[in-house]
Amino acid sequence: MPIEMPKGLPFSVDTWTPSSNTKKHHFLTHAHKDHSQGISTHSSFPIYATSITKNLTLNYYPHLNHSLFVDIEIGHSIAIDDPFQPFTVTAFDANHCPGAVMFLFEGPFGNILHTGDCRLTPECLQRLPEKYLGKISREPKCRLDYVFLDCTFGSFSSKMPSKHVAIRQVIDCIWNHPDARVVYLTCDLLGQEEILVSVCQTFGSKIFIDKENNPDCFQSLSLTVPDIISQDPSSRFHLFDAFPRLSERAEAKLAEARASFQPEPLIIRPSTQWYVFEDVSSEAKKRKIDRFKEARKDEYGIWHVCYSMHSSREELEWALQLLAPRWVVSTTPECRAMELSYVKRHCSYRNLSLDDPLWKLLDIDLQAPFVNENTHEEISCGTSPLLISQMKSSPERFTKKEILTVSSQVKESSVTLFGRARLGLDNSTFIYEETVKPAVSYLDEYVEAQLSNDMCTNRDALEGQQDESKSNEPKEKVVQHTTACSPKGVGENMRKLYRSMHIFVPKPLPSLVDMLNDRKRAKRRLLS
Structure with a gap:
């Protein structure tokens, strides 16, 4: 199932949801029905596609208005005069099915290649602009900022026949x-x-x-x-x-x-x-x-x-070595791009600066208070959006030393770019819910969020406190968020933050060394 494009982009690709309908420009890579699902409810804005894709789609959905489509053929470019972010889009053969294309977007948001569904052979890549193609030992003259990549068989390591x-x-x-x-x-x-x-x-x-x-x-x-x-x-x-x-x-x-x-x-x-x-x-x-x-x-x-219309893992790795993009986003099941060694080596949040255009693309506004003026250290991308919001709204409550201490305690996220934003980036900032969640489900989600970011929380301790506080829990809006904690405990400012949001302060787990030592001492006592 295709993913939503980030909020900072003025276009959508292969998605036809209420979220993508807020975009001004829509692109359809090919006519497979899993990429046009929901298009029958679409009735506004231009849809850019090849003539074959358009005809096949109109055949599947005969009630669609023919005038919605704008033809863009393989090898052709269209300059789109968007009032806020004018950009150029070029279509390239995706080697997938009749009419299937990859879209190359070039504009103020950077250079973005959306492959749709594809099989990236040498012939397919050679049709891309030469400036974006490097060699195994040399980077391209102009690097792609983002590649939205078809990783359908990203975990299939065998070499497939052509x-x-x-x-x-x-x-x-x-x-x-x-x-x-x-x-x-x-x-x-x-x-x-x-x-x-x-x-x-x-x-x-x-x-x-x-x-x-x-x-x-x-x-x-x-x-x-x-x-x-x-x-x-x-x-x-x-x-x-x-x-x-x-x-x-x-x-x-x-x-x-x-x-x-x-x-x-x-x-x-x-x-x-x-x-x-x-x-x-x-x-x-x-x-x-x-x-x-x-x-x-x-x-x-x-x-x-073995006849494949999608690239194997070997072909994806080879293509990424030539393209050498800054970031890779999987357009297929979540986080599958993380199985690619290129992504593991090169797509790291720690490489981002505070003025990186990525934040604008994600519709996140990070300001100067989060930068250490002396050492130019940066907040980790694993830091809670809620914590960032608190720091931005009340920067006087936090010193820069505290901010950097908190950020340094968060391990680098193992989720690819936009990995938490696959449904229109609804989770890229904190969300207020109108109803109160049951304490059990809320704590479960909270603990899972903590563990998924490699944070030190004690689930048993949280669940043990649940029953005592369930009756005293205020009936007000709940905030979903993820917050870092120190292996040695939580500082006073962080405790206040937790309590202000009516959430239990997490307790650290005992170290593995201590647990092993305790076990050894117990065995010695039994033997003696």
């Missing part, structure tokens, strides 16, 4: 089964048209598609590759739905052929999912290197080929 190699494996699998009178191709996903075109050209036969049972796929192929479609069910090649219950339907097809003493049909599924989620036994591990070289048959009789 699309061309995968298509060749599909063709070879068909050649190796000449007796199969019917070949079922599970290529009903937008982006797998290249496989169907290659099969059609190689064997001189069109692909039968059941228009009644698969109208969406029929319409998509009619718009992208209409010459390969057939309505004749006697054709050797049939399009086969990958979902739902593919294995059950495949077994049924094979059983039907055996019952009628006919040659078994050939069922081929070009996909990466089976390889990512397959159960790898010890025997399979031995064959791990060879498992991508040819089609493999599973226990249900389905032949699998």
